[in-house]
Amino acid sequence: MKRRDFLKFFAGVGGSFLLLGQRFKVIKNSTLIRPPGAIEEDVFIYKCIRCGECLKVCPAGCLKPVPINKGIFEFETPHIVPRERACLLCLNCGKICPTEAIQKVKFEEVKIGTAKINTKRCLVWKENKDCFVCMEVCPVGAVYKNENEKPVVAPELCVGCGQCEQHCPVSGESAIKVSNIGEKRKKLRRWKYV
Amino acid sequence: MYKKLIRLFVQGIFIFLFFYFFRKTTFPLPEKLPLNIFFRLDLLFAIFTTISTLHFSYLFLPSIGIFFMLLLLGNFFCFWLCPLGGIIDYTNMILMRKKLKINFKVPNMIRLIRVFIFYLIILTSILSVFCLVPFILWVFNPYVILTKAFLIRKFLLFFILILFLSFLIPRFWCFNICPLGYLNYLIGVKLRNKMKKLRKK
Numbered sequence: 001m002k003r004r005d006f007l008k009f010f011a012g013v014g015g016s017f018l019l020l021g022q023r024f025k026v027i028k029n030s031t032l033i034r035p036p037g038a039i040e041e042d043v044f045i046y047k048c049i050r051c052g053e054c055l056k057v058c059p060a061g062c063l064k065p066v067p068i069n070k071g072i073f074e075f076e077t078p079h080i081v082p083r084e085r086a087c088l089l090c091l092n093c094g095k096i097c098p099t100e101a102i103q104k105v106k107f108e109e110v111k112i113g114t115a116k117i118n119t120k121r122c123l124v125w126k127e128n129k130d131c132f133v134c135m136e137v138c139p140v141g142a143v144y145k146n147e148n149e150k151p152v153v154a155p156e157l158c159v160g161c162g163q164c165e166q167h168c169p170v171s172g173e174s175a176i177k178v179s180n181i182g183e184k185r186k187k188l189r190r191w192k193y194v
Numbered sequence: 195m196y197k198k199l200i201r202l203f204v205q206g207i208f209i210f211l212f213f214y215f216f217r218k219t220t221f222p223l224p225e226k227l228p229l230n231i232f233f234r235l236d237l238l239f240a241i242f243t244t245i246s247t248l249h250f251s252y253l254f255l256p257s258i259g260i261f262f263m264l265l266l267l268g269n270f271f272c273f274w275l276c277p278l279g280g281i282i283d284y285t286n287m288i289l290m291r292k293k294l295k296i297n298f299k300v301p302n303m304i305r306l307i308r309v310f311i312f313y314l315i316i317l318t319s320i321l322s323v324f325c326l327v328p329f330i331l332w333v334f335n336p337y338v339i340l341t342k343a344f345l346i347r348k349f350l351l352f353f354i355l356i357l358f359l360s361f362l363i364p365r366f367w368c369f370n371i372c373p374l375g376y377l378n379y380l381i382g383v384k385l386r387n388k389m390k391k392l393r394k395k
Contacts, residue, residue, distance in 0.1 A: 010313070010317060013314070013317065042326075043247045043249070045326075045329060046242075046243060046246040046247050046322055046329060047243055047247050047249075047251075048329075049233065049239050049243065049331070049332055049335070049338065050329070050332035050338060051230075051233050051332070051337065051338050051341055052338070052341050052342050052345050052346075053219060053229070053230055053233070053341070055345060056216075056219045056220070056341070056345060057219050057220060057221060057223060058221075059220075059221035065346075072328050073326055073327075073328055073329070075328070075329075076332065090221060092221055092222075092223050095223055096219060096223060096229060096230055097230070098230035098233035098234050098253055099233070099239070099243055099251055099253060099254070100251045100253060188247065188249045
């Protein structure tokens with residue numbers, strides 16, 4: 001292959017990737033719940049080398065690799081599915097990460113999302129039953145009873161660990177769901193973006 | 195002969211270390227052991243993450259040591275240190291590939307695969323500064339393959355396939371596909387030879 005052909009080929013590949021990049025610039029609207037200490041999403045997907053060390057070290061087994069149908073850019077990166085397994089906030093993933101994609105954080109700094117109660121599904125709100133499992137399992141006391149004796153989430157206290165979602169006794173979709181809204185992600189001190 | 199035995203011994207140590215660290219990567223984490231050191235020694239990961247995120251992580255400092263050691267000692271990495279390469283060598287030794295005289299040859303064109311993968315990775319790392327590009331490097335990394343092989347079943351099949359191909363064709367993975375191997379070859383052989391020539395001049 002001549003040098004010119006080689007360069008042409010790479011220019012073609014580069015061009016198509018540029019187009020792809022423009023087309024899939026939806027990463028900032030990601031709904032994935034990342035482990036505590038994960039850096040901002042657009043840098044995280046390149047800092048994370050998909051080594052699987054965090055998945056292995058997680059004592060709760062709450063970290064799972066993102067399947068390809070949830071996004072080609074996020075494929076195999078770690079995320080939390082609270083309904084299956086909630087985060088124990090042990091913060092070991094930050095200690096083992098070899099690239100600083102997940103950084104060491106203090107317990108007080110953790111905020112991976114916020115829980116929200118679906119009043120149409122909640123047993124207390126809908127059927128006036130005496131449940132309050134979410135209140136009992138919350139490790140930070142972010143779920144409390146309001147003046148009407150119904151469970152409510154204090155978003156400023158909630159860290160998004162997902163214990164409430166995992167233990168919610170409502171079958172199927174949980175009555176309390178954690179989303180990544182309000183998550184605190186560290187910013188990397190990096191050279192200026194082009 | 196002695197060199198080969200010493201090499202096998204050193205490879206055995208690094209394979210043992212890899213699996214020992216792998217086993218120890220559980221809760222609670224032992225504070226003193228560098229459990230993620232093999233990933234941090236990876237020069238290609240260091241280059242990719244530094245370019246694509248415009249940030250050099252201090253955790254990748256050991257990989258700079260590897261760079262200078264490659265310049266000093268040649269491509270020692272693939273033949274002495276790499277646990278995947280070690281496992282391939284040990285499997286071939288245990289299955290007695292040499293006695294069975296299995297030695298399929300591949301056309302030279304196949305060797306270009308790793309060159310293509312290597313430059314594609316460099317290109318994606320540069321492009322990812324400007325736009326979103328899928329991250330493909332992890333699929334070709336020996337440590338990721340080894341770690342995931344014992345975590346996810348699909349990767350175990352991939353790992354067995356690598357071992358099988360490397361049984362038929364000597365070090366098939368390392369010489370034809372592994373981009374890290376190509377980078378080590380570029381530094382440890384090409385760059386080293388150039389520097390030697392310059393010194394002579």
